[in-house]
Amino acid sequence: MFRLTRLVRTRGIRYSSSTPRFPCVEAHATRESRLASGSFTSSPLRSASASGPEPPYARPNPASYTVFHSPAPFPLTYHLSPLPSFDIAYETWGSLSPAGDNVILLHTGLSASSHAASTLANPSEGWWEKFIGPGKPLDTNTFFVICTNVLGGCYGSTGPSSIDPETGAPYATRFPILSIFDMVRAQFRLLDHLGVEKLYASVGCSMGAMQSLAAGWLHPERVGKVVSISGTARSSPSSVAMRYAQRSVLMADPNWNNGFYYDTMPPHTGMKLARQIATITYRSGPEWDARFGRQMRPLPADAAPGAPRVPALCPDFLIETYLDYQGEQFCLKYDANSLIYISKAMDLFDMTRAALQELRLPEAETEPDAADSAAGAEVRPHSTSHSKSHPPPTNPPAHLPALAQGLAPLAHTPTLVLGVQSDILFTVEQQREVVDALRMAGNDRVVYYELGGVWGHDTFLLDVLNVGGAIRGFLS
Amino acid sequence: MFRLTRLVRTRGIRYSSSTPRFPCVEAHATRESRLASGSFTSSPLRSASASGPEPPYARPNPASYTVFHSPAPFPLTYHLSPLPSFDIAYETWGSLSPAGDNVILLHTGLSASSHAASTLANPSEGWWEKFIGPGKPLDTNTFFVICTNVLGGCYGSTGPSSIDPETGAPYATRFPILSIFDMVRAQFRLLDHLGVEKLYASVGCSMGAMQSLAAGWLHPERVGKVVSISGTARSSPSSVAMRYAQRSVLMADPNWNNGFYYDTMPPHTGMKLARQIATITYRSGPEWDARFGRQMRPLPADAAPGAPRVPALCPDFLIETYLDYQGEQFCLKYDANSLIYISKAMDLFDMTRAALQELRLPEAETEPDAADSAAGAEVRPHSTSHSKSHPPPTNPPAHLPALAQGLAPLAHTPTLVLGVQSDILFTVEQQREVVDALRMAGNDRVVYYELGGVWGHDTFLLDVLNVGGAIRGFLS
Numbered sequence: 044m045f046r047l048t049r050l051v052r053t054r055g056i057r058y059s060s061s062t063p064r065f066p067c068v069e070a071h072a073t074r075e076s077r078l079a080s081g082s083f084t085s086s087p088l089r090s091a092s093a094s095g096p097e098p099p100y101a102r103p104n105p106a107s108y109t110v111f112h113s114p115a116p117f118p119l120t121y122h123l124s125p126l127p128s129f130d131i132a133y134e135t136w137g138s139l140s141p142a143g144d145n146v147i148l149l150h151t152g153l154s155a156s157s158h159a160a161s162t163l164a165n166p167s168e169g170w171w172e173k174f175i176g177p178g179k180p181l182d183t184n185t186f187f188v189i190c191t192n193v194l195g196g197c198y199g200s201t202g203p204s205s206i207d208p209e210t211g212a213p214y215a216t217r218f219p220i221l222s223i224f225d226m227v228r229a230q231f232r233l234l235d236h237l238g239v240e241k242l243y244a245s246v247g248c249s250m251g252a253m254q255s256l257a258a259g260w261l262h263p264e265r266v267g268k269v270v271s272i273s274g275t276a277r278s279s280p281s282s283v284a285m286r287y288a289q290r291s292v293l294m295a296d297p298n299w300n301n302g303f304y305y306d307t308m309p310p311h312t313g314m315k316l317a318r319q320i321a322t323i324t325y326r327s328g329p330e331w332d333a334r335f336g337r338q339m340r341p342l343p344a345d346a347a348p349g350a351p352r353v354p355a356l357c358p359d360f361l362i363e364t365y366l367d368y369q370g371e372q373f374c375l376k377y378d379a380n381s382l383i384y385i386s387k388a389m390d391l392f393d394m395t396r397a398a399l400q401e402l403r404l405p406e407a408e409t410e411p412d413a414a415d416s417a418a419g420a421e422v423r424p425h426s427t428s429h430s431k432s433h434p435p436p437t438n439p440p441a442h443l444p445a446l447a448q449g450l451a452p453l454a455h456t457p458t459l460v461l462g463v464q465s466d467i468l469f470t471v472e473q474q475r476e477v478v479d480a481l482r483m484a485g486n487d488r489v490v491y492y493e494l495g496g497v498w499g500h501d502t503f504l505l506d507v508l509n510v511g512g513a514i515r516g517f518l519s
Numbered sequence: 520m521f522r523l524t525r526l527v528r529t530r531g532i533r534y535s536s537s538t539p540r541f542p543c544v545e546a547h548a549t550r551e552s553r554l555a556s557g558s559f560t561s562s563p564l565r566s567a568s569a570s571g572p573e574p575p576y577a578r579p580n581p582a583s584y585t586v587f588h589s590p591a592p593f594p595l596t597y598h599l600s601p602l603p604s605f606d607i608a609y610e611t612w613g614s615l616s617p618a619g620d621n622v623i624l625l626h627t628g629l630s631a632s633s634h635a636a637s638t639l640a641n642p643s644e645g646w647w648e649k650f651i652g653p654g655k656p657l658d659t660n661t662f663f664v665i666c667t668n669v670l671g672g673c674y675g676s677t678g679p680s681s682i683d684p685e686t687g688a689p690y691a692t693r694f695p696i697l698s699i700f701d702m703v704r705a706q707f708r709l710l711d712h713l714g715v716e717k718l719y720a721s722v723g724c725s726m727g728a729m730q731s732l733a734a735g736w737l738h739p740e741r742v743g744k745v746v747s748i749s750g751t752a753r754s755s756p757s758s759v760a761m762r763y764a765q766r767s768v769l770m771a772d773p774n775w776n777n778g779f780y781y782d783t784m785p786p787h788t789g790m791k792l793a794r795q796i797a798t799i800t801y802r803s804g805p806e807w808d809a810r811f812g813r814q815m816r817p818l819p820a821d822a823a824p825g826a827p828r829v830p831a832l833c834p835d836f837l838i839e840t841y842l843d844y845q846g847e848q849f850c851l852k853y854d855a856n857s858l859i860y861i862s863k864a865m866d867l868f869d870m871t872r873a874a875l876q877e878l879r880l881p882e883a884e885t886e887p888d889a890a891d892s893a894a895g896a897e898v899r900p901h902s903t904s905h906s907k908s909h910p911p912p913t914n915p916p917a918h919l920p921a922l923a924q925g926l927a928p929l930a931h932t933p934t935l936v937l938g939v940q941s942d943i944l945f946t947v948e949q950q951r952e953v954v955d956a957l958r959m960a961g962n963d964r965v966v967y968y969e970l971g972g973v974w975g976h977d978t979f980l981l982d983v984l985n986v987g988g989a990i991r992g993f994l995s
Contacts, residue, residue: 063692065777068770121830216539220830280811280838281804287839288795290832292768294544295788301541312771319764320796328757328946332916335756337869351879354597354696354867356766356859362756363763383832391830393813403827440808467943470804 067357067367071312074371079308107165108132108157108192108199111233118405121391122219127208131233132157132192132199134165136175137183139239147181147244147518148230148258149190150251153385154377156198159190173507180511186243186518193254194229195221195384203380204305216302221384223250223392224404227257231265244268244518248503249469250385253392256477259456260394260449261404269458270514272503273466275473276394276446276480282468285324286386289317293379302380310379315370317382322369327465327499335361396448433489436479443476447483454481457488459517461510463502464495490517543833543843547788550847555784583641584608584633584668584675587709594881597867598695603684607709608633608668608675610641612651613659615715623657623720623994624706624734625666626727629861630853632674635666649983656987662719662994669730670705671697671860679856680781692778697860699726699868700880703733707741720744720994724979725945726861729868732953735932736870736925737880745934746990748979749942751949752870752922752956758944761800762862765793769855778856786855791846793858798845803941803975811837872924909965912955919952923959930957933964935993937986939978940971966993 110132116125134157139146149159151170160169160176175181181188192200195218203218210217234242245266247255252274259269275282296313298304338361342352358364393399436443458481462474471493478491492513498505586608592601610633615622625635627646636645636652651657657664668676671694679694686693710718721742723731728750735745751758772789774780814837818828834840869875912919934957938950947969954967968989974981 063777065692065770067767068775068777071771216541216832220832277813279804280807280813280836281799283813283836284799284807284838284842287834287836287842288792288799291543291795291843292792294541294832295547295792297773299544301539301544316764316768316771319767323757323760323764328755331756331760336918337753337756337759337874351877354863356692356696356770356863358763360756360759360763360866362760366760366763367767387830387832390836398813401827442812 063356065357070371071315074311075308078311104165105199107162108134110199111236113229113232113236117225117229117232119219120222120225120402120404124219126201126219129194129201129229130199130205131194131201131229133233134158134162134190136160136162136181136188137186139187143239144241144243145186146234146239146242147186147188147246148234148242149175149181149188150227150230150245150247150254150258151190151193152249152251153389154373154382155192156196157190157192158198159188170504174511174514180507180514181246181518182515189233189237189239191230191233193250193385194226195381195388197378197381200229202378203302203384204378213305215305215380218380218384220391221388222402223253223257223388224261224402226388227254227261228405230254230258231262234265240265242266244270246270246272246514247274248272249274249500250389252469253389256394256450256453257392259453259458263452263456266456268518269453269456270461270517271458271477272461272510272514273463273469273474273500274477275392275469276450276477277398277442277473278390278392279470279473283390285320285468286390289320290383290386292320293317293383299379302383304379311374314374314377314379314382318370318373319366322366324468325500327467327497329465330497330499331362333497335365340364394449395442395445397445399449433478433482433491435483436475439479440472440476443480443483446476446480450477450480450486451484454485455488456486457490457517458486459490459492459513461491461503461513462493463499464493465497466500466502468500539832541833546847547791550787551784554787580641581675583638584610586675587712589705589708589712593701593705593708595695596698596701596878596880600695602677602695605670605677605705606675606681607670607677607705609709610634610638610666612636612638612657612664613662615663619715620717620719621662622710622715622718623662623664623722624710624718625651625657625664626703626706626721626723626730626734627666627669628725628727629865630672630849630858631668632672633666633668633676634674635664646980650987650990656983656990657722657994658991665709665713665715667706667709669726669861670702671857671864673854673857676705678854679778679860680854689781691781691856694856694860696867697864698878699729699733699864700737700878702864703730703737704881706730706734707738710741716741718742720746722746722748722990723750724748725750725976726865728945729865732870732926732929733868735934736928739928739932742932744994745929745932746937746993747934747953748937748986748990749939749945749950749976750953751868751945752926752953753874753918753949754866754868755946755949759866761796761944762866765796766859766862768796769793769859775855778859780855787850790850790853790855790858794846794849795842798842800944801976803943803973805941806973806975807838809973811841816840870925871918871921873921875925909954909958909967911959912951915955916948916952919956919959922952922956926953926956926962927960930961931964932962933966933993934962935966935989936968937979937989938967938969939975940969941973942976942978944976 110130112130114128116127117129118125155170158165158169159171175188177184192198194200195202197204203214205214207214245255245258252271255269255271256276259266293310293313296310298308298310299313339359340361358367460474460478462471464471478489481489494502494509503510586606588606590604592603593605594601631646634641634645635647651664653660668674670676671678673680679690681690683690721731721734728747731745731747732752735742769786769789772786774784774786775789815835816837834843936950936954938947940947954965957965970978970985979986
């Protein structure tokens, strides 16, 4: 977050041989110096011919994905003025059937791009490479899979780093607050554009699971099946807390500069620190115990043989260098404002009836079925959808009936919910809550699996056998 | 982390009516301006007559506690040079019995002072007020209770903010890395000074539980009973990760300045951000769901009646304002370097045999019983201490035998272990691990309770009935 040289100058510190050094802190200044000397800037206005490293989102490769441009003003949930227009970047796998009945809309987690799997245009591995392709769980011999970069993102879709047509400069924090519903509504504009009337299934993991449920809620008649993996229908205060800690760290980086950093050095250090916190919530203690234990990083090459290890205030343990590495990698790859806006949209997500009724959902004016049926829903606590093998919860959270009322439009949509017992971000209790609310709303076609294992929230990226198998079985 | 005015000057930002404002970020600069105008400094060298607010550790009230000064050089676990001398601040409750056999040494968590309960000299409430006093769980009608500020702390004991006698300036990060064992060894110097040969019991919570186990290990013949509440005998990688995230945030604050901030503005913002992360680890999601749910903070007084709530990037939810408040309170009360050093000592704590053998424990030279008996310990996996009501663990961690070997010196010390199922920092698995290792080492006087409830790690501060009752029963 600072340059050592400047500090020496402005603070008049005496550096002598006995002055402690902190390589883990100096690394921030070293990174910025390196980037500055390479004329690094994340500005999308920047000439493509300039030299030096750039984040991927500053030098998009439009040949690797398709961009849908929606020129019409787009009303938003929370903002009085509409978005003047927007772009959605997307990629597809497989072929649209003649009847157009084999479409799967895949929703991503917070920071993922549309590149879920390799394509001819972009052969690099996608974030769900092992799940998409011929014979894979999302079988492209059968299905036509569409994945978008989310509205608010920085990989080709309109977000805070995009140019505001009114000013000719990036929106930065003049970008409007988004809802998960806005993101899904933008995706349905894309589906309209593609002539896709009905989805075979809406599939999502993590934040994508929120979108998957929201898609089925907004358009029950257009979504055949819903898959919700490690998501929630109501962000819990502890998940808000963990995202708030990340946003706080990021926004406190002086380089964040109230969000206006697109012509200066972005807040890489804040991003790195935020990602370190996030990484803790993505994995689990048992995995780290098995993988790292209390192993320490190797002694420096110039250490005297047999010399005792002297601990330092900078990283000693492999778990620390792992977090450092994860944060350092991420901070150059993703736009800070996109992280803040999308993280906030996740916090605001709440499908209990009262919360849904407070939303200004522009689509509902023309398609009133979702909001209205939710508002007037009859919750059946003794519904037959709670059966002997799916008994009603013994100690339900107080908000469960309200959630059941909110989810009423999904009462007739076959839904797969998949949760992971070691997930500390989207806990297994939240998975059960979605299941119980859907069943309480009368949905007797809810499939629910709980996975064990040590991978925590990231299980959906790693466990092809169990996650993939559940999806395959549910979709076939 | 920055001053708005400076930013405006150096970055040339255009502030107009449409420029977004971020009160939660501006608060950092506002705090620093307020403190600067009050001539705030945390320097212990600072004249006591200067005006303005000061952190408690910068203006100690020696009348409210007693200071033991140890003038002799104090060898350290990890540092080649000894600490030239040290102070330990302590307070006591009750009276020493004529036989000197009623002493309880109470160890604190990371950031607590010696002020565990009110005294005549300092009538303000202590951090364990409801647990110490006549008729209370640590019954001062029976016991003489001693609580110290830990070595490395900032409430009267020697730590990074203390004056280095060699330079006449605060140690800052020239202070040596400490071990939990060093902290306990300093406490035993105090006991020697007080003429206390033997402790009736060593009692500690959180980091204090580590110290409590370490006390029994270093001096099995001087510690009658050990109480370990929500602690561990081996810091797990996930707890290291959570503390590392806090240290990273703190050390990235430019005001931290490699630890040399005692004559400038301390890194309050980094401290606040670190405390926000810590607060997440101290409580539990279920508690926050019950206490805050998804409640939002009240709309500003000047909001138009009936106007819809427009979310912001700064806090909207009560859980966010709670974290903000906790961080803001703490950042002015505690020394950043003390936090870093003590947090690191917790990471380094590991009582498995190999880890203990690597330690250079100066005391062991004269009192070889602990280290030697640990090194030569016979672990009895089928010990009678695992009985029908205390069966051996079914799926023990791989390091359990090594931990049992390390804990061998505690094989004959009656020990109470108390764990909380909702604790995410010192998980219940870690409590069971301590219990199983002690039993595997042959200790058949281990009492173990698991508490439910929603208070997480902070249960030891809040649940007088259950925590206090267990202590009372075990000590009597």
